[in-house]
Amino acid sequence: MFAQSLLIPAETPLFWVGAFTVASLSLWLLYRLLSGFRIWVLGNGQLLSPKLGKWAVVTGATDGIGKSYAEELARRGFALMLISRSQDRLDDVAKSLEVEYKVQTKTIAVDFGKADIYPKIEAGLAGLEIGVLVNNVGVSYSYPEYYLHIPDLDNFITNMINVNMTSVCQVSFASVLNKGVILNISSASGMYPVPLLTVYSATKAFVDFFSRGLQEEYRRQGIIIQSVLPFFVATKMTRIRKPTLDKPTPERYVAAELSTVGLQSQTNGYFPHAVMGWVTTRLVPSSIVIFLGARMNRLQRTGYLKRRKLREQKNGASFKSE
Numbered sequence: 001m002f003a004q005s006l007l008i009p010a011e012t013p014l015f016w017v018g019a020f021t022v023a024s025l026s027l028w029l030l031y032r033l034l035s036g037f038r039i040w041v042l043g044n045g046q047l048l049s050p051k052l053g054k055w056a057v058v059t060g061a062t063d064g065i066g067k068s069y070a071e072e073l074a075r076r077g078f079a080l081m082l083i084s085r086s087q088d089r090l091d092d093v094a095k096s097l098e099v100e101y102k103v104q105t106k107t108i109a110v111d112f113g114k115a116d117i118y119p120k121i122e123a124g125l126a127g128l129e130i131g132v133l134v135n136n137v138g139v140s141y142s143y144p145e146y147y148l149h150i151p152d153l154d155n156f157i158t159n160m161i162n163v164n165m166t167s168v169c170q171v172s173f174a175s176v177l178n179k180g181v182i183l184n185i186s187s188a189s190g191m192y193p194v195p196l197l198t199v200y201s202a203t204k205a206f207v208d209f210f211s212r213g214l215q216e217e218y219r220r221q222g223i224i225i226q227s228v229l230p231f232f233v234a235t236k237m238t239r240i241r242k243p244t245l246d247k248p249t250p251e252r253y254v255a256a257e258l259s260t261v262g263l264q265s266q267t268n269g270y271f272p273h274a275v276m277g278w279v280t281t282r283l284v285p286s287s288i289v290i291f292l293g294a295r296m297n298r299l300q301r302t303g304y305l306k307r308r309k310l311r312e313q314k315n316g317a318s319f320k321s322e
């Protein structure tokens, strides 16, 4: 009786606190659903057109995700500047774009692992009206490994920093856009530390931070800078041969990603990857994500080293029998 008489005055404020909480959650959910619909169903596919500037520049353009960006941008009518390591492979891709999409192409053959290539890139880009730059080139580990066990660690570090980080800063600088779009291909591995891929993960976190900071600096000038963080895509880098819903082909990934440009400054680029990104950053504590990443990579490392040993034994045996 006494407790009841105490509760009666609290009833009205509690009702309003509850009503306010339910209303706020409903509005938040509605907002999330509508913005999800805008990004993943309606998309912004028409934004990227040569009206931004005649040329699209793609680094790492001869394979995987970079090649798919080059094809998709050529299909939209951009002239293409392709930058990769091997002149032969650049010539093949350039020729196929010219034949299939009737667009102009140019190429620059450089090794992004080297630091002295930027005067050559600057000279190649000088005078081009650049509408889109895709900073795509990147290298990863050949297999997950503990930091101090990485073969030729010294060169490995220099190469990965030059290819994954320096290239993004330097090519953005050399491209000098007045308006237009820069897409910086980071990775979901840059969203949290990934043990046994530690250097890769850290370089990709750099790309994400660099992009997001730069976007704020140049937003008022109308330049769009997007940080793209894919999970697995079936390319030479991942050695995934059979694409699945969560490990799409690069063509499928790029088509989805381009619909998010102008709508998200940081994106996983593809709806199933966005769900994975949400679960791993918002739902699961980061300590668990890091722990599970380490476990997955330790298993992969063991499998890889076993297969390598078997291969070496087999080669040794066949060498002896010759």
Ligand SMILES: NC(=O)c1ccc[n+]([C@@H]2O[C@H](COP(=O)([O-])OP(=O)(O)OC[C@H]3O[C@@H](n4cnc5c(N)ncnc54)[C@H](OP(=O)(O)O)[C@@H]3O)[C@@H](O)[C@H]2O)c1
Residues within 6 Å of the ligand: 059, 060, 061, 062, 063, 064, 065, 066, 083, 084, 085, 086, 089, 110, 111, 112, 113, 136, 137, 138, 139, 140, 163, 185, 186, 187, 188, 229, 230, 231, 232, 233, 234, 235, 236, 237, 238, 250
């Ligand atoms: N695939 C994935 O699951 C995934 C996931 C997240 C993020 N990413 C990121 O997406 C980007 C593309 O990955 P991908 O899977 O498409 O890679 P990929 O299939 O291995 O293709 C890499 C491209 O970069 C070029 N390249 C590599 N090293 C180079 C160097 N030192 N100098 C110049 N060009 C070089 C390669 O051409 P040449 O060998 O002929 O030079 C090739 O055109 C990377 O930044 C990667 O980190 C990929």
